[in-house]
Amino acid sequence: MRKVYTPTGGRHNPVIPVLGALLLTGLVFLILPFTQMLSNAHKERQMFTRVDVSLPPPPPPPPEPPPPPEEKEEEKKPEMEQQQQPLNLSQLELALNPGLGGAAAAMNTDLGFALSRVDAVEEMKIFEITEVDRKASVTFYPNPTYPAVLRRERIVGKADLTFVVNADGSVGEIENIENVSHPEFINVFKDWVKQWRFEPAMKDGKTVPQRVRQPLQLNP
Structure with missing residues (x-):
């Protein structure tokens, strides 16, 4: 008859897989709150961070038109008659x-x-x-x-x-x-x-x- 090979080795301790599973589970539970805290902190930063936007200054008002020049009343110039010769x-x-x-x-x-x-x-x-x-x-x-x-x-x-x-x-x-x-x-x-x-x-x-x-x- 043909012989079936059966590996020989030491006996496995069933506690080790259980401990590994518990460790992984504990790590997951530890990481989740930390991740949530990071997410909340990021949200708070986004919520309460005030962004100051520097708007360009408004354009200056158009210059006022200069006041119309005052019309000075021209002094009435006397109508000078032609220079008369002295009368003798x-x-x-x-x-x-x-x-x-x-x-x-x-x-x-x-x-x-x-x-x-x-x-x-x-x-x-x-x-x-x-x-x-x-x-x-x-x-x-x-x-x-x-x-x-x-x-x-x-x-x-x-x-x-x-x-x-x-x-x-x-x-x-x-x-x-x-x-x-x-x-x-x-x-x-x-x-x-x-x-x-x-x-x-x-x-x-x-x-x-x-x-x-x-x-x-x-x-x-």
Whole structure:
């Protein structure tokens, strides 16, 4: 008969497999809570971790448009008449003589007026050439007194006078005299102009005082 081989060996201890199984089971039970703790800790970190997100700053507001420039009222520039030649005695006589022909009729008898800058508060009652409806014009003047010494020396008298023509046509304050050719002519021109008479200026149908600037010339 054929022999069946039967291995020979030591006897197995049945306790060892049981202990191994118990050890593995204990390890599993130990690992599971630890794994759960790790999972919970991770969840808590995810739950309570605040993430600060830096948002870009808002765009700056658009710049305000610049305020419109203030419209400055342009100072009313006086309408300067053409520079008149100084009137000598013969020209004044022609201007005041109604019997002359067309040349005299065409001559403008109005005095040349120039606006001088004055304080508007102090001079409210004195009108300028640009403020009146009709300008003052000379109607009478006497012969001036020419200094004898200056006449002999053939010195021509010249000056620019600024004065006020009152509402009644008389000459009021002589405010300024300049560009005088000789000092002795200062009083000559002042005394002479004081005797002039005017047709007064008109504004809104009323006679009003007006400031006058007139160049004058006296020939010896």
